[in-house]
Amino acid sequence: MATTFDYSGKVAFVTGAGSGIGRSTALAFARAGAEVAIADIDAERLEETASLIAATGSKVQVLPTDVSDAAQVERAVMATVETFGRLDVAFNNAATFDPHATVDAVELEAWNRVIAVNLSGVFHCLKYQAAVMLAQGGGAIVNAGSVASEIASLGLTAYTASKHAVVGLTKKAALDYATRGIRVNAVLPGAIDTPMAAEFSGGTDEGRAAMVALEPMGRLGNPEEIADVVLWLGSDAASFVTGHAVAVDGGWLAR
Template sequence: MEWEQQSAQPMQGRVALVSGGGSGIGRACAVMLAQAGARVVVSDLLEQGGRETVEAIHASGGEAVFVRADVSDAAQVEALVQRVLTQYGQLDCAVNSAGIFGRIAPLVEQGGDDFERVIGINLKGVFLCMKYQIAAMLPRGVGAIVNIASVQGLVSGPGAALYSASKHGVIGLSKGAALDNARTGIRVNVVCPGTIETPMARNYYAERGLPLPNDDARIPMGRVGRAEEVAAVALFLCSDASSYMTGVSLPVDGAITAQ
């Protein structure tokens, strides 16, 4: 079998949707997909960040539009995917990156509102995005979905029970969707980032009076990751280079989960 030479723009002619694209990992994914040739629909609850991502894509010669949406609201997610189809006529790949940490505290101190908020965005949001994305992809019989979970979806930590539960759920949901669609031409995979230098991570540590833990002994590589390092894996999973991969959860964590 001869391998086809990979194009410098492997996403040329394709349409990508990125939720949570207004900052951090989502922004890096949107920019990298555009650099690889995709037309990108950037979605976020926060309009300013989403529009800044679109401006960054335009500045580098790419094509993108912004659509504001709350991923925990079914009507808004359905309208978001419909906007993609109205704008571009197809949906080839999606990166579902929208998520929150929620309140970090022991389980006994968490309330029902804490649970509903974290699960509503991190897990229900992925469910709703996949539901409408898959429906849009099925008529063409091709597509790739990448869900951004976390190493907390593979392990856990003190005070992180709700966040960890939501990310474990993303992995389980993704495996089920991958099996549902194993013969439809639609692939579903997961990226599990460790500690990544993003605004959300910086805020998390700043609230505790701490810097990002580059010297944390729990990170064997001795540094936090960059959003672009996660985006590169997401791009790979969206591209034909990963055509025989579905239902996979890939840690991008500096070897945290190898211990």
């Protein structure tokens, strides 16, 4: 991690922590001194992340969770507080995407699943995290948007709709808690070198090259570059930043 933050004595909660941006951010919190609760629907990958965090010397709690299920999210947040005593910062990162299709061709099952994970999942997290943070007197929440929060994304109908909505939800929550000690922001990654991006590009060299071609900086971003911004948004260095969507996209949205 290029930037140094001090999260000693803090508790972080990260969803989608089994791989990619979520794993890198959970590790960044741990390296910065935080105790970390990690959630993901993929229990095997989650255990891999937990091993990496444990190797840093930080405490970690493993929480297999489907964020589309409100009851599972509530249990995960409450378990975090039961284990660590508090919740200081959360990164709501879990997401999925739908097959390329025009609106008329989108399968309802695909639409419902993407909205359930990417939008309702963020709402579920916000709902229970905010309740804890209100009771303890404050905290910081970062939601994962995307460049698709600002522009239509390459035929991904449900993904585009869900990521636009995440920014709206972020702004609403930020205003709800602006005078109550909780800051809520979003990070908007561009094309980042993750397993999800590889899946999106078809796992081919040609697909990867096409993604690189979309980036003005001429490369894919690293998950650690997103983690840096998430840790900044969650820190006191961003104490007057709330309701903001920060693009970390290599210039994608500047075109």
